[in-house]
């Protein structure tokens with residue numbers, strides 16, 4: 001069942017992350033979503049491909065069709081997101097949250113459990129698991145610049161209030 005659960009779970013995830021990207025209307029948001037997607041899309045595609053190849057070793061054609069289908073989901077989501085009239089921050093947040101939730105669910109309930117149940121190369125797997133978490137966590141430092149910018153904006157706003165008092 002694992003390849004089907006992965007295909008459905010990662011497929012739903014891929015559509016929602018595409019929608020979140022397509023609904024973004026600020027260049028900084030588009031950059032962050034794009035970097036986040038580029039960082040994990042290869043790993044997600046590889047997990048799915050390995051799972052499918054293991055389950056259907058003699059049916060290369062079926063594996064290729066399923067992978068092509070998976071590859072279409074995110075661009076489709078981006079396209080649909082761009083069709084929606086702009087300034088829809090709530091829809092973007094909902095899609096980003098659903099993308100994050102489905103990915104965490106698939107990772108925790110399928111990929112991590114299955115990989116660590118097999119006791120070979122456990123230390124290497126754990127090190128790459130930590131490396132992957134560190135890479136994605138590092139993205140928040142890219143966003144930090146925008147955070148500082150917002151603080152500056154608040155300070156200017158406060159100065160302005162004091163001035164008017």
Ligand SMILES: [Zn+2]
Nearest residue numbers: 013014017037
């Ligand atoms: Zn993704």
